[in-house]
Amino acid sequence: MAEPTSLGNFEQVVLTAILALGEEAYGVTIHAKVAELSKPKRVVMGAVYATLDRLTDKGLVRSWLSDPRPERGGRSRRYFRLEPAGERALRDAAQAARRMIDAIERSWGSGARRPANSG
């Protein structure tokens, strides 16, 4: 069986953004979505590009160029979508996050926030 692909935190966020955007996932929209998901942290566009390149190299996402568009000075958009390996990696990451959240909720109570200076 293939070794599961390990994802960094930011890679998980970028994959989530691509998944959420569906057919409309390209540089500008992915950056906006990643910024929304990462609040209050500020996300620079260059980091999103570098991560998209890395995810493409890992075979987790696929990209293609659209037709040229006048609102972009006649340049194309590079659209992204998840590959099956990317979907699997994201699902594994989500399950790991879910297990972590469950463990935290068991300790602190569901929906409860741990007081800043307790314990």
Added chain:
Amino acid sequence: MTTAPPPLLVAVVERLLPPDAREAVLGDLWERYRSPMHFAAQAGAVLPFLVFARVLRRSSWSILGLQAFLLFACLGGFALPRGDAAVPMWARAALPTLCAFLALVWHDAYRGTRTDGPPHAIWGEAVAVILGIGLSQMLTIALVAMAELPARWVLPLPALLTAVGALPAIYVLRAGSWLKVAGQPSARADLAEDYERFRTRVRRRNRLEVCAMLAVMLIAGLALVRYFLVSGGPVSAIIWLTQAQFAILCVYLATRGSAPALPPQASIAEVHQLFRSQLLRQHRLRRMLTWWWLAPLFFGLARDLLTVPWTEPLPARPIFGIVLMLTLAACIHALNEERANAVRRRVDELGALALP
């Protein structure tokens, strides 16, 4: 209100962006355009990420390390200090080597995603190295002219000629792409076609390597005639040895270096068998050639670092020489291992394809 960035700014940003990112990234910057300052700031923020990501993805540090090592040695960085030399040889060679190294890294970031053909690739690498060394020398000459540095900091002509002689080796070290040859066979039925592509690539690679060896022989021959034929000595012996070594390798590559054609009506199993054995044979050949390409460097290091009289209380220089040669050997071994792993992956893929 203007909704498009100024054409001059677009042209500048377009030239600065790596070629494979230009279309999409420039379009994204255009779509987010608010003002010329905002456009320039966005481009400036994106650029380091794009370049750095490409350097990390495309550069092989073992190859870059070997290339820098080779250049440093050719520029006289390990040469014996002369009695009257006010400037250490290593210091004089360090700046041009660093500049050439950075130029090669830069070249990695800006070359396209497609594999360049040999002439294009040789041109790109040669220009990067020559630009790197040239710029460093221009800077040094300017500092000498301003009396900030002594004139000895400028590299002498023989050192520059030796660096030019190293260019073919610098290119060949990097051109390990004979393996990509076979590409990614998509189906069992494509195996014969993939093998033919592999053969073509091996043939091209051998031709390229023979040309590179002939170029080294020519440059080394010129240096021999111009500087060392009369004086003789160890450098002359090393050049003769290099000439003989490359002549033998050229003959070997021309006569035995290619991969045989497929027998007519070969079955899938036969194609697989031949493909596998030839992949492994070519790998062994390239492995051996990497050592031979850098053999003159070992001879040169031995001359410069081991043949000094051990008169000082601590024989620091010979010990440094031995450590350096072991490091060089380790780097070559690491590069060969990197390629061996790629060959193993390829052989496994072929094995999976050949299964009924």
